[in-house]
Amino acid sequence: MTSYSSNYLRMVSLTKQLTSNVNQGRHDAALVLFRQIHSSLALLLDPFVFPLALKSCAATRRPHIGSSIHAQVTKLSFISNPFVACALVDMYGKCFSVSHAHKVFDEIPQRNVVTWNSMISLYLHYGRILDAIQLFYDMDVAPNESSFNNIISGLSGLEGDGPFKAIVFYKRMGTWGLRPNLITLLALLPACVNIAALSLIKEIHGYAFRNGIEQHPHLRSGLVEAYGRCGCLTYARYVFQSMKERDVVAWSSLISAYALHGKAKTALEIFRQMELAKVQPDEITLLGVLKACSHAGLADEALGYFAKMRDDYGVQVNSDHYSCLVDALSRAGRLHEAYEVIQGMPIKATAKTWGALLGACRTYGEVELAEIAGRALFEIEPENAANYVLLARIYASMGRHEEAQRMRKEMREKRVKVAPGSSWVVFQD
Structure with a gap:
């Protein structure tokens, strides 16, 4: 050699x-x-x-x-x-x-x-x-599929008109003679979810079926989430049941879909089926379970699942899990327990956590805790007018009109303005 x-x-x-x-x-x-x-x-x-x-x-x-x-x-x-x-x-x-x-x-x-x-x-x-x-x-x-996929993915996660622009880029692919691939569809689904474009989700599903990529597990999990987030639970369940192998993403997507739309018992039953299938839940799964408990007012069940997260499921608790637990306790009227959870948090409570407590304080007429939650929210998000307005309404509902007026005066002094309401409509020719 x-x-x-x-x-x-x-x-x-x-x-x-x-x-x-x-x-x-x-x-x-x-x-x-x-x-x-x-x-x-x-x-x-x-x-x-x-x-x-x-x-x-x-x-x-x-x-x-x-x-x-x-x-x-x-x-x-x-x-x-x-x-x-x-x-x-x-x-x-x-x-x-x-x-x-x-x-x-x-x-x-x-x-x-x-x-x-x-x-x-x-x-x-x-x-x-x-x-x-x-x-x-x-x-x-000339751009290729990856060029479009990059832009579609970037736009899909943007607030405002980002999802609409992502869909425009998707439609433009055809003018270059390019066909969407698996990555395109995965990048586009979040945009569809953000604007509840159910017809386009169905279009993506049909395209994937005709082109032999519908059976990809990532796409099917994405479709379960997309259908579920748009309220089409029947389609979400159909796609889930058609999957031969259901990973934690698929199970979590279906649980979250039912939890989001108030089907707490069904969501918790699906979680039990997941446990029987020996699929290890992750933080997203448990977040969906806690949301289901929260929406149904199942405070004891929420406490039980929360306690088992680290020891039984090996899941690290984060701020979103705490927010759901506080929300579940607050909705059930157990406001002081919710406040104790916040006080015992190893991490700083978020606006979502304090907001759950403040919202329930109005429902149950709890002024003292409302003041604590309100002041915490003023520090976290000082420009959010909704917190000032809500605390002012709590004062007013309890006949404490001077405090309510003081809240409105504080808003004016800090130049906090209420954002005007808005809505959007998806129009197709």
């Missing part, structure tokens, strides 16, 4: 080992191996080694090593390689800033659609959706 063949086989073996380290998250070991490869003068460096090393730099936040690799690939004229270019952009974005990444992006001599998508993804990663959209429009190559 010639020396060249021996070195080539050795390089292939080391590259496989490097790939394995990176894919399994052993980034420190990957960088040590990369240095060994680079220090061996006998080995002819493969351009595909550099993206692997750059990925490890990004994962471990090693900007100096990343900059050194940048100098090497520039010297070896590998920067025009799209895989190297994308890895460089990603590394600079995660180790330095998106501005540094864009500067590197501008220096790449030949940018293909993958390189453009990498830069767009970085802007979305930092929440700069408008910059990502502008970059999409600036593309000097």
Whole structure:
């Protein structure tokens, strides 16, 4: 065997080992191996080694090593390689800033659609959706499915008109001769849920069925959640029952759907079925269970599930779980117990938690606790007029009109204004 063949086989073996380290998250070991490869003068460096090393730099936040690799690939004229270019952009974005990444992006001599998508993804990663959209429009190559998927995903989670814009981008895919794939549908479903676009959810479901991707577990779980959030519980149950393997996401989605729409007994029965199926619940599952208890006024059941979360289910309690427990106790009129839960919280109570107590104080005419909850809310969200108005109404309902007037005066002094009501309608030609 010639020396060249021996070195080539050795390089292939080391590259496989490097790939394995990176894919399994052993980034420190990957960088040590990369240095060994680079220090061996006998080995002819493969351009595909550099993206692997750059990925490890990004994962471990090693900007100096990343900059050194940048100098090497520039010297070896590998920067025009799209895989190297994308890895460089990603590394600079995660180790330095998106501005540094864009500067590197501008220096790449030949940018293909993958390189453009990498830069767009970085802007979305930092929440700069408008910059990502502008970059999409600036593309000097034809976008592909990933280009659209990135933008749709970014827009779907935005408040306001973000979901509507996501749907517009989805509709535009066809003008480029592109067909939505699994990632497109998964990115689009949250937008549909946010605006309760049931007809579009059905369209997505039908498209997935016709194109052979409807059976993907992530999509089916997403459909269960989407149908459930829109109040179409029959469809949500149908999709769930058609699943051969139901993971924790699918079970949690169905439980949350019934809990959201006041079907507490059904939600809790589904949870019991989940336990019988030996599926380990997570924090989302237990949040749905607690919401079901809260909406049905099942305070004792909520306390029972809450007590079992850490010991029996191995789930870490967070602020949302506490909010649901406080809400369940408050709705049942057990306001002082709810306040004791807040006082005993190991984490700071959120506006949602205090808001649950304040709302129940009005129902049960509890002024003392209302004042405590109200003052806590004024500190957490001082510009939320609803808290001032609610406390003023509690005072007024108890005949304490001077305190009610004082609340309204305090609003004026702090220039807290009540937001006007609004609504929206989905219109289709």
